[in-house]
Amino acid sequence: NAGVTQTPKFQVLKTGQSMTLQCAQDMNHEYMSWYRQDPGMGLRLIHYSVGAGITDQGEVPNGYNVSRSTTEDFPLRLLSAAPSQTSVYFCASNGGSRSPLHFGNGTRLTVT
């Protein structure tokens, strides 16, 4: 029973590099979302999806892209990494409106 799986767990990038953070869930949840967690800032929503083929921007979308081609996967792409994107990134899924979120264990990203 894997739940929400995020890879990699740790990543170091140089400024300007691109990468994709992977997120997969095996609970057949329609809703998925990406957050970043920074000290003193709490959790901030980056992008979210309410179903395959549907994505929307959250509070802090700049510098990130997402796509949702399948129910299971919701990758987050950093197009040109910047030091301000150093953070811990969490992917989450839930079964619908008002249902509880299930979180992955996070990806700790450092951009130098």
Added chain:
Amino acid sequence: GNSVTQMEGPVTLSEEAFLTINCTYTATGYPSLFWYVQYPGEGLQLLLKATKADDKGSNKGFEATYRKETTSFHLEKGSVQVSDSAVYFCAPYSGGGADGLTFGKGTHLIIQP
């Protein structure tokens, strides 16, 4: 949009002490209310929830009651343990996608033996 007020701490207690973490919120409509817990190095986990006024959510000795008239959802535990040391997040969910869910900034709880 929604907003959540909870103290950030750290809140330091001795083992077996009584715990209260206050949460007040503003939200559109009639939200469902959640408490999540985050242990070091892990993602958030659902601790308990309540979906309508006067509902009491409970789990692992923690309780919280949905108080619609005061827009509050305070978390309580009668006797805390060292293993309860974590960060606790209050979160009202008004509906829709994740944009309808708002997290508080989290309360860092430290329990000393």
